[in-house]
Amino acid sequence: MTTHQRPVVFIHGLWLHATSWDPWVELFRxxxxxxxxxxxxxEADTVAAARERAEDVAGLGIDDVTNHYAAIIDGLPEAPVLVGHSFGGLIAEKLLGQGKAAAAVAIDPAQIKGVLPLPLAQLRAGLPALGNPANRNRAVSLTAKEFRFGFGNAVSEEESDALFERWTIPSPAKPLFQAAAANFSLHSEAAVDTDNSTRGPLLLISGLEDHTVPDVVTRSTLKQYRSSTALTELRQFEGRGHSLTIDGGWSEVAKAVLGWLDEHGL
Incomplete structure (x- = not known):
């Protein structure tokens, strides 16, 4: 495996707290x-505090979050590997395109500008936020039923409910609105420098049962990188939904990421 302690920065997406990465952090360490x-x-330090202080994150957009992580990266001893899930995956792609990382792994990444497919399942998964235009500058929470459809559809209802209780927090709705309008905006914050050929390797991961970011969206994301000569690869996981980073099968995905990093000397 790696011969030195390369930094790895994990970036979560909407509706999950940063501590949902704890098992990954332990394994990578x-x-x-x-x-x-x-x-x-x-974002508050705990799930409970984040739920109590929902409005603290209201109005945050993609660039706000990207710049926040860029500042964290600037304080590291060397360029890190980025591992992002959902909107965290989109942010990892942006930062990689900006030359901020040695490599990136984008797991079920939110759609970037240029991605055209918009499956019905994805529309339904986004309705808790997108269903009301007034939500744009608000923080929005999911119900257990909404989480079950968007995240936990590939696991049992019992496991989905347990994951909902353990990890979910209110999240800003603005990134969803930005991604939804990306292809109609000249300077969209969901844009990524997909033509950059000097960036590090990128691994896209797709859960084939994902409702929030269906596989067709991730495959379309892969196509956006066709003009870059930098390494871009796709790994698909059968029978996995959007909860693949936190459910009982998380270690299968994490070990695949570790294997990919080892394969490329990272």
Whole structure:
């Protein structure tokens, strides 16, 4: 595995707290990395506190979060590996395109500008936020039923409910609105420098049963990188939904990421 403690920065997406990465952080530390999982700007340190202070994160947009992580990266001893899930995956792609990382792994990444497919399941998963235009500058919470459809559809209802209780927090709705309008905005914050050929390797991961970011969206994301000569790869996981980073099968995905990093000397 790695011969030194390369930094790894984990970036969560909407509706999950930063501590949902704790099992990954522990595993990566055991494997010789120096992992951190910082929260989004103004995110409380615990799930309970984040639920009590929902409006602290209201109005945060993609660039706010990206710049927050860029500042964290600037304080590290060397360029890190980024591992992002959902909107965290989109942010990891942005930072990689900006030359801020040695490599990135984007797991079920939110759609970037240029991605056209918009499956019905994805529309339904986004309705808790997108269903009301007034939500744009608000923080929005999911119900257990909404989480079950968007995250936990590939696990049992019992496991989905347990994950909901353990990890979910209110999140800003603005990134969803930005991504939804990206292809109609000249300077969208969901834009990524997909043409950059000097960036580090990128691994896209897709859960084939994902409702929030269906596989067709991730495959379309892969196509956006066709003009870059930098390494871009896709790994698909059968029978896995959007909860693949936190459910009982998380270690399968984490070990695949570790294997990919080892394969590329990272």
């Amino acid at each position: 055991e494997m010789g990395y120096a992992p951190v999982a910082p929260g989004w700007p103004r």
